[in-house]
Amino acid sequence: MPQPVEILAGAREQFLALVEDVRPELHRYCARLTGSVIEGEDIVQDTLAKAFYALSLASDVPPLRPWLFRIAHNAAIDFLRSHGRKMTDASDELDARPADDLPADPAIMRAALAKFLALPLAQRSAVILKDVLGHSVEEVAATMDSTVPAVKSALVRGRTALRDAQEQAVAADVTARAQLDAYARLFNARNWDGVRALVAEDCRLDLVAKSQRRGKAVGAYFGRYEKEAIRLAVVRLEGQLALAAFDGPDAKAPRYFILIDWRDGKVDAIRDFRYVSYIATDAAYELLPRPA
Numbered sequence: 001m002p003q004p005v006e007i008l009a010g011a012r013e014q015f016l017a018l019v020e021d022v023r024p025e026l027h028r029y030c031a032r033l034t035g036s037v038i039e040g041e042d043i044v045q046d047t048l049a050k051a052f053y054a055l056s057l058a059s060d061v062p063p064l065r066p067w068l069f070r071i072a073h074n075a076a077i078d079f080l081r082s083h084g085r086k087m088t089d090a091s092d093e094l095d096a097r098p099a100d101d102l103p104a105d106p107a108i109m110r111a112a113l114a115k116f117l118a119l120p121l122a123q124r125s126a127v128i129l130k131d132v133l134g135h136s137v138e139e140v141a142a143t144m145d146s147t148v149p150a151v152k153s154a155l156v157r158g159r160t161a162l163r164d165a166q167e168q169a170v171a172a173d174v175t176a177r178a179q180l181d182a183y184a185r186l187f188n189a190r191n192w193d194g195v196r197a198l199v200a201e202d203c204r205l206d207l208v209a210k211s212q213r214r215g216k217a218v219g220a221y222f223g224r225y226e227k228e229a230i231r232l233a234v235v236r237l238e239g240q241l242a243l244a245a246f247d248g249p250d251a252k253a254p255r256y257f258i259l260i261d262w263r264d265g266k267v268d269a270i271r272d273f274r275y276v277s278y279i280a281t282d283a284a285y286e287l288l289p290r291p292a
Contacts, residue, residue: 011056012052015048015051015052015055016048018064019048019051019064019068022064022065022068023044023048025133026044026047026068026069026072027040027041027044028040028128028132028133029069029072029073029076029128029129029132029133030043030044030047030072030075030076032116032124032128032132033076033080033116033121033124033125033128034076034079034080034117035116035117037238037284039079042079043072043075043076043079044072046075046079047068047071047072047075048068050071050075051067051068051071054071066139066142066143069129069135069139069143070142070143070145073125073143073144077121080121115162115165115239116128116162118161118162118165119158119161119162122144122146122154123154123155123157123158123161124158125140125143125144125154126140126144126151126154126155126158127154127155127158127159127162129143129144130151130155131155131159137151137152137155173241176241176262177234177241177288179260179262179265180234180241180242180243180260181234181290182198183195183198183232183243183260183267184232184233184234184243186198187225187232188231188232190226192222192225192226195222196219196222198266198267199218199219199266199267200263200264200266200267200268201215201216202214202215203215203218203266203267203268203269203270204218204268204269204270205217205218205221205269205270205272206269206270206271206272207221207272207274207275208271208272208273208275208276209275209276210275218270221270221272229247229248229249230245230246230247230248230255231245231246231247231248231249231251232244232245232246232258233246233254233287233288233290234288235254235257235285235286235287235288236285236286236288237257237259237283237284237285238283238284238285240259241288242257242258242259242260242285243257243258243259243260244256244257244258244285244287245257245258245274253280254280254285255274255277255280256272256273256274256276256277256279256280257273257279257280257283257285258270258271258272258273259271259273
């Protein structure tokens with residue numbers, strides 16, 4: 001006879017199989033609400049745990065997809081509030097002023113996760129559900145426990161604000177790209193004096209999961225790289241410009257990533273992920289073409 005633990009495990013496996021198709025959509029929604037693929041997955045896990053428990057008490061299975069999105073929406077709001085995130089009022093900028101229907105904006109599909117955080121939560125939810133995930137305005141209203149006119153108004157405002165943020169980001173990218181290209185060019189040429197000249201005197205270095213340094217101690221950081229064949233290339237990593245580190249000229253995939261912050265044309269901070277290289281396995285990145 002099956003034991004209670006075995007019965008519970010079997011029911012959980014059946015539930016996970018039932019939600020397998022909608023789970024990636026839930027993650028895309030939650031990751032954009034939080035601006036993080038990691039936190040997005042945490043919320044999905046919480047959502048599925050709550051849904052599994054609720055189903056164990058229910059006599060009938062509700063329409064699965066809209067039900068899961070309502071749970072995820074509320075779980076995300078709870079998460080954001082518990083972590084002290086800004087603009088988490090579910091009613092922010094959500095009014096009942098009517099607005100015309102607008103086709104989905106393809107540029108919003110390509111927006112970086114962090115860009116959505118600039119929007120109040122109601123606008124953020126409406127834009128993600130409608131333009132990224134393709135829900136109807138009626139489905140969006142049901143998920144957000146709102147009205148269709150209010151959702152349309154949030155869509156108009158959110159799309160406008162996100163396009164403005166994208167245009168500002170493009171302008172900022174031009175400078176950041178030029179700075180990273182200069183850094184990578186000197187690094188790959190093994191011009192260590194040139195690289196060190198780019199580093200500010202009070203630069204902060206974070207060798208993630210290993211050590212932290214500041215000021216003059218950062219200069220010694222390049223000593224190890226002088227003995228290695230690491231090659232750097234500029235990439236777009238989850239929406240932000242970064243450096244990908246490759247093992248030599250023939251490597252096809254990056255081994256790890258390096259994030260660099262600039263201030264007044266100098267390197268202000270370095271985050272080097274060489275000691276947590278496993279993040280490169282699932283990282284979403286785009287290798288950018290070399291400058292002419």
